[in-house]
Amino acid sequence: MAYRVNIYTGFMPRWRTDAKERLEQAAVELFLEQGFAETSVPQIAAHAGLTTRTFFRHFADKREVLFGVDADVPALTGRVMAQVPTTTTPLALIVSTLVPFAEAAFGQRREVLRMRHQIINTDQGLRERELRKMATLREAIVTGFLERGTDPLVARLAADLAMSVLRSALERWLMLDNDQVLSECVAEAIQALGVLVGQDLVTS
Amino acid sequence: MAYRVNIYTGFMPRWRTDAKERLEQAAVELFLEQGFAETSVPQIAAHAGLTTRTFFRHFADKREVLFGVDADVPALTGRVMAQVPTTTTPLALIVSTLVPFAEAAFGQRREVLRMRHQIINTDQGLRERELRKMATLREAIVTGFLERGTDPLVARLAADLAMSVLRSALERWLMLDNDQVLSECVAEAIQALGVLVGQDLVTS
Numbered sequence: 001m002a003y004r005v006n007i008y009t010g011f012m013p014r015w016r017t018d019a020k021e022r023l024e025q026a027a028v029e030l031f032l033e034q035g036f037a038e039t040s041v042p043q044i045a046a047h048a049g050l051t052t053r054t055f056f057r058h059f060a061d062k063r064e065v066l067f068g069v070d071a072d073v074p075a076l077t078g079r080v081m082a083q084v085p086t087t088t089t090p091l092a093l094i095v096s097t098l099v100p101f102a103e104a105a106f107g108q109r110r111e112v113l114r115m116r117h118q119i120i121n122t123d124q125g126l127r128e129r130e131l132r133k134m135a136t137l138r139e140a141i142v143t144g145f146l147e148r149g150t151d152p153l154v155a156r157l158a159a160d161l162a163m164s165v166l167r168s169a170l171e172r173w174l175m176l177d178n179d180q181v182l183s184e185c186v187a188e189a190i191q192a193l194g195v196l197v198g199q200d201l202v203t204s
Numbered sequence: 205m206a207y208r209v210n211i212y213t214g215f216m217p218r219w220r221t222d223a224k225e226r227l228e229q230a231a232v233e234l235f236l237e238q239g240f241a242e243t244s245v246p247q248i249a250a251h252a253g254l255t256t257r258t259f260f261r262h263f264a265d266k267r268e269v270l271f272g273v274d275a276d277v278p279a280l281t282g283r284v285m286a287q288v289p290t291t292t293t294p295l296a297l298i299v300s301t302l303v304p305f306a307e308a309a310f311g312q313r314r315e316v317l318r319m320r321h322q323i324i325n326t327d328q329g330l331r332e333r334e335l336r337k338m339a340t341l342r343e344a345i346v347t348g349f350l351e352r353g354t355d356p357l358v359a360r361l362a363a364d365l366a367m368s369v370l371r372s373a374l375e376r377w378l379m380l381d382n383d384q385v386l387s388e389c390v391a392e393a394i395q396a397l398g399v400l401v402g403q404d405l406v407t408s
Contacts, residue, residue, distance in 0.1 A: 090400055128332060153396035156372050157365075161400070164364035168357060192357035196294055196365070197401040 020058050020069050021109070022048040027065040028115040036062075036119060036126070066116055066126065067133055073105050074140035081144030090150055090158035094165065095190055095201045099183045102166060107182040114174050138163050165189045224262050224273050225313070226252040231269040232319040240266075240323060240330070270320055270330065271337055277309050278344035285348035294354055294362035298369065299394055299405045303387045306370055311386040318378050342367050369393045 026048035030039040041062050045055040059068045080101055084093050106113060120126045138159050145155035169185040176185075187203045194201035230252035234243040245266050249259040263272045284305055288297050310317060324330045342363050349359035373389040380389075391407045398405035 089402070091402065124328075124332060128328060131335065151396065151399065153372060153376075153393060154399050157368055157393070157397055157400050160368035160372075161361075161365065164361055164368070167364075168360050172357075189357060189361070192355065192361055195355065195358050196361050197403070198293070198295065199402070 019048075019050060019054055021112075023050065023055060023058060024065055024069045024109075024116075025112050027062065028112055028119060031066075031119045032115050036123060063126070063129070066120065067129060070105070070133065074137050076105065077101070077137065077140040078144050078147075081141070081148065084148075086148050090145055090154060091161075091197070091201075093148075094158065094162045095193075095203055098162060098165060098190065099186045099203045102169060102186045103181075103183045106170065110174065110182075113170075117174060134163065134167075161193070165193055168192075223252075223254060223258055225316075227254065227259060227262060228269055228273045228313075228320075229316050231266065232316055232323060235270075235323045236319050240327060267330070267333070270324065271333060274309070274337065278341050280309065281305070281341065281344045282348050282351075285345070285352065288352075290352050294349055294358060295365075295401070295405075297352075298362065298366045299397075299407055302366060302369060302394065303390045303407045306373060306390045307385075307387045310374065314378065314386075317374075321378060338367065338371075365397070369397055372396075 023044060027039070027044045030043055030047055039062065041055055042052050044062060044065065045052045048055075059065050080097055081093065084097065088096070120130050141159035141162055142155050145158055146152065150158065165186070166189075169182065169189040172188075173180065173182045173185040190201050190203050227248060231243070231248045234247055234251055243266065245259055246256050248266060248269065249256045252259075263269050284301055285297065288301065292300070324334050345363035345366055346359050349362055350356065354362065369390070370393075373386065373393040376392075377384065377386045377389040394405050394407050
């Protein structure tokens with residue numbers, strides 16, 4: 001469990017464009033203020049200080065603003081996993097990559113993610129879309145393990161475990177009022193995983 | 205990991221009534237043959253050789269036939285978990301109870317579960333209802349661990365892990381054409397879990 005990988009190099013500098021994140025921020029603000037149905041694409045673009053044309057360069061419709069920002073996360077997952085030596089066990093891979101991965105993918109967007117969470121909970125279609133997004137990420141992790149030669153059944157359990165740790169950490173982080181950073185919440189969840197499996201798991 | 209518990213006593217004799225299962229069988233057959241929307245409660249009751257009145261004694265509507273048969277599973281989960289000594293670790297509890305639990309809850313219903321799975325996939329509302337059902341079972345497992353004094357974060361990870369092993373085993377079992385029994389699929393999934401956590405996990 002001592003292996004450590006600097007995977008920051010895998011996704012730094014940040015892979016999302018500023019425009020995408022500005023549109024996401026503007027959209028969740030308007031969705032919360034006016035309601036999802038009552039908000040139009042031109043309103044979102046204007047609120048972000050961008051044109052409607054720029055909006056459509058990044059997103060197919062207003063629903064996709066809630067999901068499109070993370071569209072690259074599954075591909076990022078694959079790249080990160082491919083960088084870890086194949087001699088590293090699935091559990092050690094999860095332990096060594098999850099903190100920097102979570103931080104890079106979600107760590108800077110706490111307020112937006114909180115608002116997004118509220119909006120998604122108001123609509124059945126959005127909830128189902130969110131679950132599909134999570135399923136896609138899980139599939140990317142399964143594929144990442146299979147490409148490393150992991151047994152299929154072990155790969156699925158490992159992907160579920162990674163998702164479970166990530167989800168627990170995100171939930172806790174979004175619930176907390178203090179200024180705890182996401183990486184601390186992920187590290188805590190990994191410690192809890194260590195308790196569960198009876199091992200001392202050290203995050204990088 | 206050597207602790208073994210005979211939890212069959214916790215739910216044998218079977219806790220579901222025959223009428224409930226007969227109605228479920230009749231409903232999934234008709235839903236598949238005619239479509240969910242085109243099937244009425246009187247048709248289901250007649251196909252099961254029972255009265256409409258008996259139907260409504262067990263289920264609120266035709267949608268609930270797909271979900272109501274397992275309505276007692278969360279409560280069963282709590283009873284099973286309460287029987288295991290509190291000195292048993294969460295991981296050892298999962299290993300020792302999951303095989304008999306899965307067998308008692310699902311092991312005798314392979315064909316019905318296959319048909320049910322097909323029907324649920326045709327309808328967004330049914331899919332969302334199924335996810336809620338799974339979430340309820342997960343919550344029951346979390347509560348079961350909390351009542352044993354397990355740390356909340358460890359409890360959530362343990363519940364996710366149990367759900368992951370169960371789901372993997374069920375998926376594989378429903379996919380297989382041969383006559384492998386569910387308990388073998390669960391035992392295989394637990395072995396894979398052992399590979400993942402680097403321990404030899406022996407099921408009871």
